[in-house]
Amino acid sequence: MRAQLARIDAVFVQALIAAALSFAHLHDVASAAGQDGWKAWAYPISVDLLLVAAWRRLRTGNTKAAAWSWFVIALAASLGANIATAGLLDMHHVPAWLRILVAGWPAVAFLGGTLLAHTAPAAADEIGRADDDQEEASKASPEEPSRSVTTTAPVPPAVTVPAALLDHARKVATEHRTRTGAPIDSATLRTRLGVPVPMAEAIAAQL
Known part of the structure; x- marks a missing residue:
C-alpha cells in the first residue's frame, strides 16, 4: 500500500512540475510576442484547458477525429512554446509570424472549445435520462386488475426516443448509407449509439 501511494505521489509531483514548466514557457512566449500583463498569463491557461477538454472528449465522446485534431493543435502550441524557449528563438526579437x-x-481556442462542448455526448445523457424516466414510470403506474380470463401475450412498453438522440441517429444513418450504400439496421444502430435493443429498434422504426 505504501509503495503504491509513493508511486502515485511521484507521478503527481512529476505532473505538477511538467505543468508548471509548460505554463511558464507559454507565458514567456506570449509576453515576448507582445501580450503583456494578464493576457500573457491567460494564454497558458487557454492552451492547457483546450488540451484537457480534447483529452476528455477522446475518452468519453464519439467524435474521435475532431477530438484528436484539437488535442494535436493544443499539444503543438504547448510543445512549440517549450522548444521556442530553449534558445532557438530570440525572445527580444520575435518574428512577425509568431x-x-x-x-x-x-x-482558435474559442472555436475548439465550442465544438468540443457541443458534440455527441449530450445524446448519451439523453439516453440515460430517458431510461430513468421509463423506470420511474413503470414503478409509479399501478397494475390493473385482470378483466378477462383469456390470457394474452404481454405487450412490450412503448419506448420514447429523445429528440436529441433521434437527430444524432439520423446523422449516423446518413453516414452509414453514404459509406456502405445500404440503410442502417437496428443491430448496427445499437452498436454505434450504445443503446439497449428496444431503444435501437424504436429508433430504426422512426428513421
Missing part, C-alpha cells in the same frame, strides 16, 4: 500566431490563438 506574433500573428499568438494573437490569433484566442479565436
